[in-house]
Amino acid sequence: MNRHFPVLLLGMLGLGPRPATAQLQVSGIRNLAFGTVIAGIPTTVTPTDPSRSGQFEFIAPTNSTVRLDLTLPTALQGPSAATMPINFGSSDGLIVGTAPGSVPTRFNPKSNRTYKLTSARNEVFLGGTVSPAINQPAGSYSATVTLTVTIQ
């Protein structure tokens, strides 16, 4: 019997966390890409933009309630420590399930949001506005956006 205990214990170690991990997957699909912007001219990307909006995807159990938290930058980092402001409006977030009949819902990406899932697979889209200064140094700018999903 003693020989069986370690095997049983190892089985428990494996079975405990594994199903939980498989229940929630979050992926970054597409960058929020403003493309070429002109110094002094703000540029906006809407969350419905099919090629430039940011996109995440998460998979969680249907009918579960999840909380979405987006960690948003206030500026993009550029060459020689230059920064460029980036802002997110109150309807720059959009979530939609992939199940038939799912209704897209706009939300404020600056606030966490609780969402009752009607689909297992869900898409989160993000828009925003960059505001380059008139003397904004030329070059490539970027920052990181993180989506954290919590099953409640």
Added chain:
Amino acid sequence: MQTSFKAVTAAMATLVVLGSATLQAQTNNASISATAVVQQPINVTGAVNMAFGNVFPGVTKAIALTDAGAGRFDVTGQSAAAANLSFTLPTTLVSGANTLPIGSWTGEWNGANSPTGGTNFTPAAALTPVTFSPTGTLFVFVGATVTPATTQPAGTYTGSVQMTVTY
């Protein structure tokens, strides 16, 4: 053996509780980037008017790109960036109710302020690809031909040549 069995049972119970707690507050995350490329704004200046000077009825007159009367636009923008030119061109110069045909447009763009050594093109509404110099300058030279009729009324004839530059 009994002691060992109890210890293992306690460990199993603890693991089950931990497993359930993880299920109820499971968190995961992923990141993307927000990206942009900043370029300098384009500034276009009509630097030199096209000037045919005196022309005579029945005598066609052309302005070559290297002539003093050639038109010139000065442009600044993002260094080494690609852009496009397009033109709105008159078909006639106007003097009151009288008109003077103008056509046979010629052009050259150059990163340096010189009507030679650049790239020749035909000014038109269709886009012409160009490239800013490493210092962000672009010079565009324009020539054309006027064709006065043998009965062309005397007078001062003018028209507008508009050039648009876009990234």
